[in-house]
Amino acid sequence: MLDSYAVIGNPVSHSKSPLIHAAFAQQTHQSMQYTAILAPLDAFQATVANFRQQGGKGLNVTVPFKLDAFQLATRLTERATIAQAVNTLKFENDEMLGDNTDGAGLVRDIESNLGISIATKRILLMGAGGAARGVILPLLQQRPSLLAIANRTPRKAEALMEQFEDYGNIYPYHFMSLNEHFDIIINATSASLQGTLPELPGNIFTHAVLAYDMMYGREPTHFLKFAQLNGVCQVADGIGMLVEQAAESFFLWRGIRPQTKPVIAMLKSQL
Numbered sequence: 001m002l003d004s005y006a007v008i009g010n011p012v013s014h015s016k017s018p019l020i021h022a023a024f025a026q027q028t029h030q031s032m033q034y035t036a037i038l039a040p041l042d043a044f045q046a047t048v049a050n051f052r053q054q055g056g057k058g059l060n061v062t063v064p065f066k067l068d069a070f071q072l073a074t075r076l077t078e079r080a081t082i083a084q085a086v087n088t089l090k091f092e093n094d095e096m097l098g099d100n101t102d103g104a105g106l107v108r109d110i111e112s113n114l115g116i117s118i119a120t121k122r123i124l125l126m127g128a129g130g131a132a133r134g135v136i137l138p139l140l141q142q143r144p145s146l147l148a149i150a151n152r153t154p155r156k157a158e159a160l161m162e163q164f165e166d167y168g169n170i171y172p173y174h175f176m177s178l179n180e181h182f183d184i185i186i187n188a189t190s191a192s193l194q195g196t197l198p199e200l201p202g203n204i205f206t207h208a209v210l211a212y213d214m215m216y217g218r219e220p221t222h223f224l225k226f227a228q229l230n231g232v233c234q235v236a237d238g239i240g241m242l243v244e245q246a247a248e249s250f251f252l253w254r255g256i257r258p259q260t261k262p263v264i265a266m267l268k269s270q271l
């Protein structure tokens with residue numbers, strides 16, 4: 001029987017994870033299958049238990065179950081503990097290991113694929129939801145000179161600052177008081193999903209080396225277009241992060257690090 005993995009979410013049919021992991025498995029000659037599971041909103045735990053009973057080895061967890069997975073795991077990696085969210089589960093004997101690979105995926109995309117070192121940079125992270133929470137520790141571990149967090153609901157950015165202040169130089173910012181200079185500006189809000197962008201002064205992009213939107217699609221998002229108009233050097237969407245976080249999950253499950261660049265290129269050609 002093939003080792004079985006899946007992405008679990010609701011909705012889940014749009015997920016690119018089955019495509020990505022099939023490409024990884026083929027490239028690394030792993031005998032495994034990877035499917036997508038739609039879990040009822042009130043039955044995450046039962047759906048996971050059923051998958052396990054049928055011999056499932058691991059799951060990627062997507063919206064809206066990352067918190068449920070955090071609570072369900074019997075052991076957590078440090079980055080999952082601190083993010084308080086789990087996007088990868090690994091089943092071994094009686095144990096259910098919970099990890100969060102989103103931040104490692106973002107860092108690897110920025111540093112390895114885009115060739116931009118995070119150390120000593122001034123970073124602005126917009127958003128304070130699940131995606132933002134998952135990337136703060138891995139970003140701070142690269143030793144930026146500062147990490148500012150701006151969110152539409154400011155108290156959530158303030159709460160994140162309080163949670164992470166022991167790990168690096170982190171500040172809460174208000175969108176409209178953003179008139180300083182940043183090197184890397186990351187959009188971790190879901191504004192792009194709604195076809196809009198956070199209210200931002202254009203001049204924050206003037207000296208920036210990178211504008212990064214975690215959202216991806218066929219066309220550049222409003223945020224990336226706005227950044228380009230205002231003089232940013234380079235823009236990137238979240239397709240690289242998506243593939244890199246998947247590679248990190250694959251490594252956790254199979255102990256092999258797949259090549260990501262050909263898979264990123266394949267996905268981009270299919271958008």
Ligand code: NDP
Pocket residue numbers: 063102126127128129130131132151152153156188189190191192193194196197198199214215238239241242243245
């Ligand atoms: P959440 O729902 O947890 O958080 C949404 C965040 O966006 C909140 O901070 C919210 O602010 C803010 N927001 C929503 N609408 C607007 C708006 N119109 N203007 C300004 N801020 C807004 O979502 P996630 O954190 O899970 O996901 C965020 C984005 O990241 C999504 O686009 C998702 O697709 C992407 N993502 C990409 C990944 C990848 O691998 N590429 C991985 C994970 C996520 P408030 O607190 O005020 O409500």
